[in-house]
Amino acid sequence: MGLGKTVQLLSVVLDYIQNEKNPKPIMVVCPSSLTLNWQNEIEKFTPDLTSIVIHGGAEERKNQIKSIPNNNIVITSYDLLKRDIETYKEINYEFKFIIADEAQYIKNSNTQNAKAIKEINAQTRYALTGTPIENSLSELWSIFDFIMPGYLFGYRKFKELYEMPIVKDEDKMTMKKLKMLIEPFILRRIKTEVLTELPDKIENNVIIPFTPEEEKVYLANLSTINSELQSAIQVNHIDKIQILAMMTRLRQLCCDQRILYKDIIEPSSKLKACMDIIETAKENNQKVLLFSSFTKSLDLIEAELRKKDISYYVLTGSTTKIKRHQLVNAFQNDQTTVFLISLKAGGTGLNLTSASTVIHYDPWWNVAAQNQATDRAHRIGQKHVVTVYKLVAEGTIEEKIIDIQERKKK
Numbered sequence: 001m002g003l004g005k006t007v008q009l010l011s012v013v014l015d016y017i018q019n020e021k022n023p024k025p026i027m028v029v030c031p032s033s034l035t036l037n038w039q040n041e042i043e044k045f046t047p048d049l050t051s052i053v054i055h056g057g058a059e060e061r062k063n064q065i066k067s068i069p070n071n072n073i074v075i076t077s078y079d080l081l082k083r084d085i086e087t088y089k090e091i092n093y094e095f096k097f098i099i100a101d102e103a104q105y106i107k108n109s110n111t112q113n114a115k116a117i118k119e120i121n122a123q124t125r126y127a128l129t130g131t132p133i134e135n136s137l138s139e140l141w142s143i144f145d146f147i148m149p150g151y152l153f154g155y156r157k158f159k160e161l162y163e164m165p166i167v168k169d170e171d172k173m174t175m176k177k178l179k180m181l182i183e184p185f186i187l188r189r190i191k192t193e194v195l196t197e198l199p200d201k202i203e204n205n206v207i208i209p210f211t212p213e214e215e216k217v218y219l220a221n222l223s224t225i226n227s228e229l230q231s232a233i234q235v236n237h238i239d240k241i242q243i244l245a246m247m248t249r250l251r252q253l254c255c256d257q258r259i260l261y262k263d264i265i266e267p268s269s270k271l272k273a274c275m276d277i278i279e280t281a282k283e284n285n286q287k288v289l290l291f292s293s294f295t296k297s298l299d300l301i302e303a304e305l306r307k308k309d310i311s312y313y314v315l316t317g318s319t320t321k322i323k324r325h326q327l328v329n330a331f332q333n334d335q336t337t338v339f340l341i342s343l344k345a346g347g348t349g350l351n352l353t354s355a356s357t358v359i360h361y362d363p364w365w366n367v368a369a370q371n372q373a374t375d376r377a378h379r380i381g382q383k384h385v386v387t388v389y390k391l392v393a394e395g396t397i398e399e400k401i402i403d404i405q406e407r408k409k410k
Helices: 005-018 032-045 058-066 078-091 112-117 137-147 155-167 172-185 212-234 240-255 269-283 295-307 321-333 367-374 397-409
Strands: 026-030 051-053 073-077 095-101 122-128 201-208 287-292 312-315 338-342 355-360 386-393
Touching (some): 005 095, 026 032, 026 078, 032 078, 032 321, 078 112, 137 155, 137 172, 155 172, 201 269, 240 397, 269 287, 269 295, 269 355, 287 295, 295 312, 295 338, 355 367, 386 397
Parallel strands (some): 026 073, 051 073, 287 338, 287 355, 312 338, 355 386
16 A cells, blocks of 8 residues: 555556557546546656546547547546446446455446446456455455456355355465465565665554443443343344444444533543644644544534644535645645545545544554555655554443454454
8 A cells, every 4th residue: 555556567568558559448447536646646657648537427438538549548447437338238348457446446246337347358457456455255255356367266156165164264275275266366465575764664453441421321222232132132133234233332422422412512532632633733733633533523623623723624525536635735835734534435545644643533444444544644645754643532332343453354
């Protein structure tokens, strides 16, 4: 993550186009929020190449797709590709390369994202990702099913031969065999090997105790949820969505009880601890990236920053692609102290090396997603030690999530 995957691929593309008399076009598929990033990187590192970003309404996109042969590189998003797949099939271009950026977007082989990209006709397929496995080995199988269909068999056979023995039985021989199969096709760059000059990353779990009042509210909710679960078990009806909603409620209470209770006025213990870190960073002229799973948490933090007259930007799922691009450039080049970022919206594809402090306001189930977010700052171009603060409410579901993260990491 942050080790130059984009630049490496562009060097391959440039080499092909410069040495081919009639080069075929190249397709890049990425999250919609990164389409302009790709075009910028092309203009920056390979200015001789022409590119087009597919966007706009259905008719406009159709005309853009027809003009693909006039460009070296076409950039589209996973979302638009699945909508436009019939147009691509009708026109039936053969691309030289198709590049799946942030390839974890096709980790579930049953989704339209995965199905659509596998229908594109291309001579060579590349997958770029800092997190090829986030939750299970089936995700690795899905990515290989895109780049080399059939190489790891159908999923049922893969599950029987590899996934179950490795995950269930921790079978070391099977693990070794799978590693031998996939290793020749993976160029894996590790920071300690590639970026010897990259400054350190110091990670801290900041355990924050509740006040007595906060603890009462949390325990009351926990008791209610336990009672509801016991009732559901007795009638043999466990609703996974309902359980997720219950856990989300507890997680929100860990962040700030004002998310759920309008009559609470005082900022949470966690928010106060967070503001202490931000104010210290400001005093030391350090810039801060702050990630949260909840936009309501970001709203409350934003209000505190305004009170303290601390400058900030906000990036969430509702931020447009153009605005997102403007915010990133501004934060990289101005004196704004804090960038508040929704984990899902801004956890990938951003270069924010002007920040040297990263705060994870609430732990996410998946440590890989959190690491992706941290590496918006800890990447090529970073000149300072990056300090990462993971804020955890003591004695709560957040501590359990940290345990889950450790197990997944292993």
